[in-house]
Amino acid sequence: MCGIVGYIGKANAKEIIVEGLRRLEYRGYDSAGIALYRNGKIETRKHVGELKNLEKIIADPEYDSYMGIGHTRWATHGVPSDINAHPHSNSDNTITVVHNGIIENFLELRRMLEEEHNVVFRSDTDTEVIAHLISLYYDGDLHEAVNKAVAKMRGAYAIAVICASEPDKIIGVRKDAPLVAGIGEGCNFLASDIPAFLRYVRRVIFLENNETVVVTREKITIYDENNEQVEREPYHVDWDVDAAEKGGYPFFMMKEIHEQPKALADTLKRRLDENGDIVLDGISLAREDIDRLSRIYIVACGTAYHAGLVGKYVIEKMTRIPVEVDVASEFRYRDPYVDENTLFIAISQSGETQDTLAALREAKGKGARILSVVNVVGSSVARESDDVFYTWAGPEIAVASTKAYVTQLMCMYMIGLYMGRLKGTLAEADYHDTIRELLAVPDKLAAFLEDDTQIKNLAKRFYRRNEMFYIGRGLDSTVAYEGSLKMKEISYINTFAIAAGELKHGTIALVEEGTLFITLATQDKLFEKMLSNIEEIRARGAYVVAVAKEGNREIETKADEVIYIPSCPDDLTPLLSVVPLQLFAYHVADARKNNIDKPRNLAKSVTVE
Numbered sequence: 001m002c003g004i005v006g007y008i009g010k011a012n013a014k015e016i017i018v019e020g021l022r023r024l025e026y027r028g029y030d031s032a033g034i035a036l037y038r039n040g041k042i043e044t045r046k047h048v049g050e051l052k053n054l055e056k057i058i059a060d061p062e063y064d065s066y067m068g069i070g071h072t073r074w075a076t077h078g079v080p081s082d083i084n085a086h087p088h089s090n091s092d093n094t095i096t097v098v099h100n101g102i103i104e105n106f107l108e109l110r111r112m113l114e115e116e117h118n119v120v121f122r123s124d125t126d127t128e129v130i131a132h133l134i135s136l137y138y139d140g141d142l143h144e145a146v147n148k149a150v151a152k153m154r155g156a157y158a159i160a161v162i163c164a165s166e167p168d169k170i171i172g173v174r175k176d177a178p179l180v181a182g183i184g185e186g187c188n189f190l191a192s193d194i195p196a197f198l199r200y201v202r203r204v205i206f207l208e209n210n211e212t213v214v215v216t217r218e219k220i221t222i223y224d225e226n227n228e229q230v231e232r233e234p235y236h237v238d239w240d241v242d243a244a245e246k247g248g249y250p251f252f253m254m255k256e257i258h259e260q261p262k263a264l265a266d267t268l269k270r271r272l273d274e275n276g277d278i279v280l281d282g283i284s285l286a287r288e289d290i291d292r293l294s295r296i297y298i299v300a301c302g303t304a305y306h307a308g309l310v311g312k313y314v315i316e317k318m319t320r321i322p323v324e325v326d327v328a329s330e331f332r333y334r335d336p337y338v339d340e341n342t343l344f345i346a347i348s349q350s351g352e353t354q355d356t357l358a359a360l361r362e363a364k365g366k367g368a369r370i371l372s373v374v375n376v377v378g379s380s381v382a383r384e385s386d387d388v389f390y391t392w393a394g395p396e397i398a399v400a401s402t403k404a405y406v407t408q409l410m411c412m413y414m415i416g417l418y419m420g421r422l423k424g425t426l427a428e429a430d431y432h433d434t435i436r437e438l439l440a441v442p443d444k445l446a447a448f449l450e451d452d453t454q455i456k457n458l459a460k461r462f463y464r465r466n467e468m469f470y471i472g473r474g475l476d477s478t479v480a481y482e483g484s485l486k487m488k489e490i491s492y493i494n495t496f497a498i499a500a501g502e503l504k505h506g507t508i509a510l511v512e513e514g515t516l517f518i519t520l521a522t523q524d525k526l527f528e529k530m531l532s533n534i535e536e537i538r539a540r541g542a543y544v545v546a547v548a549k550e551g552n553r554e555i556e557t558k559a560d561e562v563i564y565i566p567s568c569p570d571d572l573t574p575l576l577s578v579v580p581l582q583l584f585a586y587h588v589a590d591a592r593k594n595n596i597d598k599p600r601n602l603a604k605s606v607t608v609e
């Protein structure tokens with residue numbers, strides 16, 4: 001995710017800002033930049049790639065100031081490049097902006113600026129729109145111009161702005177993306193995240209949504225959305241830098257689990273217009289393209305493959321086009337039947353997984369159209385695809401994938417909904433009902449995440465186990481696979497997942513007194529069948545922990561313990577039911593004192609065959 005750092009004081013702003021950017025490196029980025037106020041002008045320098053690339057071009061001692069802003073970018077609009085890196089400025093470089101998040105109506109604003117005000121854009125970013133918009137409203141009062149610009153902007157973002165005519169201040173705005181001010185002695189800071197300035201100050205002020213902050217050398221003044229001044233007590237930060245990077249969580253995995261509601265909301269809401277229509281930016285799948293398709297392959301590895309399994313259920317159901325899912329390492333060597341009427345969907349968090357890339361090339365070579373679902377903008381999978389559907393999960397640092405998985409699921413639903421509606425195989429009412437239910441998921445998930453005591457207690461009881469079984473039917477079976485993988489990779493416990501109906505064909509022979517079964521029972525239409533499966537294994541001594549929908553109390557008569565997830569339609573439960581399994585794996589691994597973020601033998605991105 002992008003990082004913002006701003007400093008105004010008496011010291012060397014360049015060094016302080018670069019140090020702040022370094023402290024935000026853990027969040028992941030693809031380019032970095034800095035803008036300093038110097039000799040009546042704003043001078044911006046930026047570079048694609050690592051921070052050291054930027055450091056080389058700002059090394060000259062004359063490039064210095066007492067104030068400025070810096071940024072590490074995680075690309076969303078426009079590929080990673082020098083031009084697209086932040087900061088961005090208006091046409092005469094007098095107003096400069098750094099920005100985290102996305103401006104949803106940037107195309108509309110860009111068109112207005114180009115057509116009505118002859119603005120010439122230099123980059124592909126949504127951020128540049130902000131600089132030109134503020135410039136349009138600027139009439140000697142930066143604060144007022146920022147307020148006017150913000151009133152026109154839709155989306156979730158945090159920004160920091162400086163102006164050559166008002167070099168005594170940095171203005172920040174927070175809307176659904178974090179922004180925090182740091183209070184120093186004769187200096188003040190603004191950043192997207194506390195670690196950026198924790199080396200210098202410990203007193204911070206957290207901005208609330210829709211607030212604007214004016215940061216000068218002497219004071220920090222907050223304004224609410226009605227432009228009324230707001231008083232706020234500073235907060236004293238006593239965490240160390242390491243804990244601060246993880247947002248106070250002991251491991252990135254837990255931080256990322258808690259980021260899931262936001263990641264889901266970002267992936268969905270930014271692609272919905274005011275009528276609830278899905279707007280697939282940059283993807284040109286027209287009705288005729290969809291009508292031509294005779295089959296869809298979804299190909300991926302590991303967790304991304306499990307997301308593909310959900311994709312098969314939902315895309316096939318909504319489009320009535322046959323969908324096959326394959327692990328990439330198998331697909332590439334089995335001479336699959338692919339032709340120009342095939343849509344090949346590659347799913348990959350990193351976009352660099354060698355097997356997925358090779359499978360994609362295989363399908364492309366045979367004439368398939370390639371649509372990828374990728375988290376890292378500009379990655380190899382994204383670059384080699386015809387169309388890219390980005391998951392907006394932000395950088396995922398823990399090896400065990402969590403927020404990337406749920407956003408991949410969200411993309412599966414959106415692809416199904418979009419294609420099914422266009423093809424006419426999905427009724428309008430069903431489309432709108434599903435969108436409404438999807439929109440409700442982030443809040444339901446946030447509520448679920450408020451208390452994990454039950455799961456923690458379960459982990460305390462079972463962390464010494466050598467084996468665990470995961471079962472489910474229908475979509476629940478796909479979540480069982482993912483829950484089992486999560487447990488395996490971070491706890492090193494031998495887990496086994498199987499579709500519940502398959503148990504009796506062999507695996508049930510393994511059940512004995514006390515065997516632990518994590519049993520997903522969230523599918524209303526398969527509920528009775530699942531109860532029978534639970535009876536089968538309990539009769540042989542299994543201990544059953546069930547995951548079921550809130551309100552479904554009947555399960556308590558069959559299972560030993562029940563974890564309730566918020567209620568939602570059957571087709572959407574994977575978005576919620578995977579979370580208790582992620583938490584269970586996390587707490588078991590924690591109880592076993594494992595290095596949760598970096599499990600043994602695993603790498604975040606598997607770039608070898």
Ligand code: AGP
Nearest residue numbers: 302303304348349350353400401
């Ligand atoms: C997930 O927890 C794993 N670390 C792994 O299975 C991962 O999903 C797989 O290697 C695919 O990676 P990708 O999404 O970056 O292609």
